[in-house]
Amino acid sequence: MKRLNCFRLFLAYFFIYPVALLADEVTIGIYNETNISSMVFSPVKSSYIMVTGASENLIVKEGDIIYINFVGDSFRVMGLNTVYGYFSEVDFLPSDDSSIFSVKAITPASQRRQYDDKLKIRIRFNRMQLLNTVNMEKYIAGVVQSEGGVRATMEYYKTQAVLCRTYMIAHFHRHAEEGFHLCDNVHCQAYYSRCDRNPMIAEAAFETVGQVVVDVNDELILSAFHSNCGGETENSERVWSQKRSYLRSVPDPYCQNTRNSSWEKSIPLDQWRDYLAKNGIKGAKDYDYSFFNLVQYARKTHYRVKSDSIELKKIRSDFALKSTFFSIQASENNIIIRGKGYGHGVGLCQEGAMQMSKLGYNYIEIINFYYKDTRTVDYHEIGKDVNAKRDSVLLK
Ligand SMILES: [Zn+2]
Ligand SMILES: [Zn+2]
Incomplete structure (x- = not known):
């Protein structure tokens, strides 16, 4: 030295x-x-x-x-x-x-x-x-x-x-x-190293330098994304109780037949009855199993059995399911959960976006497909205060 x-x-x-x-x-x-x-x-x-x-x-x-x-x-x-x-x-x-x-x-x-x-x-x-x-x-x-x-x-x-x-x-x-x-972790965004495994990623960052997505009021959007929506993305308020004008449910034809487009899980009927009984479905231990069926052609928020219900996001979390977009078919011994997609379903569907890019759509078309009524702009244009905002974080 x-x-x-x-x-x-x-x-x-x-x-x-x-x-x-x-x-x-x-x-x-x-x-x-x-x-x-x-x-x-x-x-x-x-x-x-x-x-x-x-x-x-x-x-x-x-x-x-x-x-x-x-x-x-x-x-x-x-x-x-x-x-x-x-x-x-x-x-x-x-x-x-x-x-x-x-x-x-x-x-x-x-x-x-x-x-x-x-x-x-x-x-x-x-x-x-x-x-x-x-x-x-x-x-x-x-x-x-x-x-x-x-x-x-x-x-x-x-x-x-x-x-x-x-x-x-x-x-x-x-x-x-x-x-x-x-x-550097998922609390903000994962950043576990510099980009060193694919030069195309760095090229993509520099080719879109400064570009961000804003809504109709020129506010930066909440850029939510998930792995696979199962064929229909979700309204934000059904997951986080906050309504955003651009996080609207859209039918997604692009994420079919991909890695996470469908999945299945079987649960013994007795275990399912116990679970429902503990979570407010009165009579769950006595009902005929046919009452436990569920069909979701479009996304629902609740699983209803007679006059009682459980939020689908609670069932997803309790059974570690990939998404809330599932149907249930009950039989004498078990229930079969057949699901679509992976993740909360709000915003951009990664597997759908990947497929769109392979079909020739560019990144602006992909962003506009998943976030309604948004624009991609250079962040320097949307308000002079962005840099000031950054710099006001005094490094103390
Ligand atoms: Zn953080
Ligand atoms: Zn999708």
Whole structure:
């Protein structure tokens, strides 16, 4: 490792990276659910500049290893044979736009993960906090890879990129109290690594740069999606009690004969009678089994037996069913549940969207099919306050 003085470092950073400094960035709390007490940092591509607040900064080259151990009110920073000191905050600044680093938690042990751009490590709430400040489109590509899989089409990836970007911008404030924008797990959007498994995903993010979906009032939409709707998507208020003008039920001819389009489950009749009796269906233990049949040509919200009922979403949750879009056929010994689709059914149906893209529809047509009366626009156009909103999350 080579030492640089602050002035030379400043000049190097200023002259080499003005573009990176101007790019739209977002700060993600990575390993947000893990309380890390020791970890390893290493540049995977290009080099990093380690800034600790000490008088000299270090250049950390590709393949070099930095060990960081949490020791109460600070952490110890070490190279292979050198202790650099004890600090409460360390920044790893990329030497160029293509810099990639890896992090591997040692305690608790975890898989090595790779990310683009910057890393800040600091102590907050009596634990180590890891913040990845990253170009927004690189972040979107990482999310699409984590959420949308790696074997799809370009128009499908563009669709997912626009939806993940819409979510990101609508949720800049979600972790403001902790001093970053979004976390890296499903509480916000899964972001378990940079996009490294399919270059088409990164291309889709950059080709749709800045694009988001808005409703008729130019408000960012709630970009809900699910795996397979079973042939008909669901109105939002039937799942979450919030009505949204664009989350309307639409017949979906595109998701038939796909992986999750149909499923089946058998439950012993006695178990079903017990379950119903415990959940307010009076007389469930005595009724003839024929009363337990259910048919859903279109989506219903309740399962009715004579004058009593149970919400279908409760049955779905209690029996870990893939969806609420199912029929029941009862017989002397058991009931057969035959279902369609996988997920809550609201918004975009992923397997349908994938099929649409294979049939030649583009991402805007796909988005318009699943979200009624919406437009895809550049987020810079819909209100000058979006960047201000992002920046108002003070990194405290
Ligand atoms: Zn979160
Ligand atoms: Zn569908």
